[in-house]
Every structure is written in structure tokens, then in C-alpha cells.
Amino acid sequence: MMKEQPVVELRGVWKAFDHHEVLRGISLVLSKGTTLAVMGGSGVGKTVLLRLIAGLARPDTGEIRLFGRNIERLREEHMLALRRRTGFVFQGAALFDSLSVFENVAYPLREHTSWSEGEITDRVHRFLSLVGLPGTDSLLPAELSGGMKKRVGIARALVLEPEVVFFDEPTAGLDPTNARVVGELIAELRSGVCDTAIVVTHDIEFAGMVADQMAILHEGQFAAMGTPGEIHSSNVPAVQAFLAGELLEN
Ligand SMILES: Nc1ncnc2c1ncn2[C@@H]1O[C@H](COP(=O)(O)OP(=O)(O)O)[C@@H](O)[C@H]1O
Ligand SMILES: [Mg+2]
Known part of the structure; x- marks a missing residue:
């Protein structure tokens, strides 16, 4: 039997603005039934990454597949059909x-x-x-x-x-009570409406509520990717610095 297609797959994705290389070789696989939290500090390229995956912007190089289809090669009507199978919660x-x-x-x-x-x-x-x-x-x-x-x-x-939802900072700008309400809502949706998602956030507590996989974006690459347990016990300096910094702020 054929293995089920990943819902989202990135291979070697680069994206620069002028001479600023924001993403420098990003690869990831999102399987059905998985929620991935992409975390990182302000300005590291989380929103850029999500916009590329959602087909709202194009990578300079690398491949992005949605439901097994290379979105670079799709004609507009096919992209529209794919977009119907995805949901996007914009920042703000x-x-x-x-x-x-x-x-x-x-x-x-x-x-x-x-x-x-x-x-x-x-x-x-x-x-x-x-x-x-x-x-x-x-x-x-x-x-x-x-x-x-x-x-x-x-x-x-x-x-x-939709079969997959992309959330950009769903708890940003909310007070702790509202952030918790939105976090609980997203966790609840996972067991019903949509079980596959990428959540971009700098909020570790929220990520812990919803994610089975976490990735830390740092200087254009993933410094680490794994289960929440693996990330929390990571000895990669950039991951430790991010976790320590966020815990101090919150
Ligand atoms: N359309 C654009 N034109 C030029 N620079 C951009 C554009 N979009 C994002 N950037 C730059 O890319 C970097 C990452 O931005 P962004 O993905 O929004 O960060 P964040 O991780 O906070 O979501 C920032 O330095 C930002 O200024
Ligand atoms: Mg952002």
C-alpha cells in the first residue's frame, strides 16, 4: 500500500528580501494528524515561512508541496482548489x-x-x-x-x-486569560474539526497546549525540531536561549 502523502512538505526553501536572507534552507514534513508549532523570536521569518507554505508568496529556491502537489508549478485554478482545502488565520x-x-x-x-x-x-x-x-x-x-x-x-x-490550518500568532496581543481561551479552543478543534495544523507562535505555554511537534527557527534555519519533550531538553544553544528568553518574558 502507498504511504499517505505528507500534507505539507518543504525541501531546501530559501527566501531573501533585498540582501537579507530570511530563510536559508528550510525543510519540513507535516503529516496528517500532526500539529507543528514553529517558534522563534520576533523578525526571524515565521510569517514569511507561513505565507510561502500557504502559497501567498514564492520562495527563491526550494520546493513546497501541499497535499503532494508542487505549488510552484500549479496553475491559478489548481492553486485555488488547493487553497480551499487550507485555512489561514492571519496575525491580527x-x-x-x-x-x-x-x-x-x-x-x-x-x-x-x-x-x-x-x-x-x-x-x-x-x-x-x-x-x-x-x-x-x-x-x-x-x-x-x-x-x-x-x-x-x-x-x-x-x-x-479545511484539511490543514495555518495559524499566525493566534495568541499574540491577547491578555493571558484570552490567550488561554484561544489556546483551549485550538486544542479542542484538533479533536474535531481539523487535526492538522502549523501554528506559528512565540508563546511557549500555548505551543505546549496544542503541538505534537515543535521547531525553533533561528537565523534562517531550524535550530531544532522534535516533540515538546525533545525541544525542552535540547542542548542546542539557540534553543536553550530561546526557551530561557521566552520564559523570562512571560
Ligand atoms: N515583503 C517584505 N519585504 C521586505 N522584507 C520583508 C517582507 N516580509 C518580511 N520581511 C522581513 O523578513 C524578516 C522576517 O519577517 P517575519 O516573517 O514577519 O518575522 P516574524 O518571525 O516576526 O513573523 C523581517 O526582517 C522582515 O522585515
Ligand atoms: Mg510574524
Whole structure:
């Protein structure tokens, strides 16, 4: 029998801006059912990495495969089909300010399906309940707290029931209580809606709640990759420095 394709696979990915080499040979394999936390300090290239994987930017060299397909070689319509199988939670939620909560969550459904209004309403309500925000349909983003915005962003990313979700700093900017709520929500989603994810974060406590695999990004490469236990007992200096620094800050 054929082995199941990795959901995401990177080989030797490099990315520079001007003369600044942000990513210098990144390789990783994400299998179905796995949540990988990519950690590292501010400005190390976590968001750049996630944008490459999601097909929102292109690597200079190297290969990126999503569901076994080399995304570099895909035509736009095929990329769109792959994108429908993925969800992206942007840093800072990135809601449409002029659209209500309902319309924000309905947006991917209107974009990618030809469902009836009734089907859309049922699905949106199901996902707003899932993130603990039933009855917020008509609110505008400006009327929401930071934690609520994140949760609407999560509902929007999940509403098409993607096979893999990419989270960029889902707990950043939240107070500890809201960060915990969002962390518990993501941990809970793993056992239901979507069991495969890459979570970019500098929040070690949160990463510990959701990840089976961790990778530490440092100077454009992974300084270490492994289970949370392996990372915490790593003797790689860059990993120890990152863990020590984060623990001091939090
Ligand atoms: N579109 C861009 N143009 C130029 N530089 C960029 C661009 N996107 C990111 N960078 C640079 O790449 C580096 C990594 O950024 P980023 O991935 O956002 O870091 P973080 O790990 O904090 O998410 C930073 O030095 C940033 O200035
Ligand atoms: Mg970032």
C-alpha cells in the first residue's frame, strides 16, 4: 500500500528580501494528524515561512508541496482548489472592517461554494457557536474585543472545513486569560474539526497546549525540531536561549 502523502512538505526553501536572507534552507514534513508549532523570536521569518507554505508568496529556491502537489508549478485554478482545502488565520485577525461578523465568516463560503443562503447561514452559525460567539452575527469588527476578533478569524478560517490550518500568532496581543481561551479552543478543534495544523507562535505555554511537534527557527534555519519533550531538553544553544528568553518574558 502507498504511504499517505505528507500534507505539507518543504525541501531546501530559501527566501531573501533585498540582501537579507530570511530563510536559508528550510525543510519540513507535516503529516496528517500532526500539529507543528514553529517558534522563534520576533523578525526571524515565521510569517514569511507561513505565507510561502500557504502559497501567498514564492520562495527563491526550494520546493513546497501541499497535499503532494508542487505549488510552484500549479496553475491559478489548481492553486485555488488547493487553497480551499487550507485555512489561514492571519496575525491580527485581518477581518473585513466594513463587514459584519456573519459576513466575515460567510465570506469563504460565498467565494468558494454556490450554497444557498440557508446552507450558508447554518454553517456560519455552527462555526460561530464552535468558537463561543453565538448571536454576534450583526456586530462589526470594531465592536469586538481582541480575543473575539481572533475567534471570528478562526471561525472564518475553519468554515470550509479545511484539511490543514495555518495559524499566525493566534495568541499574540491577547491578555493571558484570552490567550488561554484561544489556546483551549485550538486544542479542542484538533479533536474535531481539523487535526492538522502549523501554528506559528512565540508563546511557549500555548505551543505546549496544542503541538505534537515543535521547531525553533533561528537565523534562517531550524535550530531544532522534535516533540515538546525533545525541544525542552535540547542542548542546542539557540534553543536553550530561546526557551530561557521566552520564559523570562512571560
Ligand atoms: N515583503 C517584505 N519585504 C521586505 N522584507 C520583508 C517582507 N516580509 C518580511 N520581511 C522581513 O523578513 C524578516 C522576517 O519577517 P517575519 O516573517 O514577519 O518575522 P516574524 O518571525 O516576526 O513573523 C523581517 O526582517 C522582515 O522585515
Ligand atoms: Mg510574524
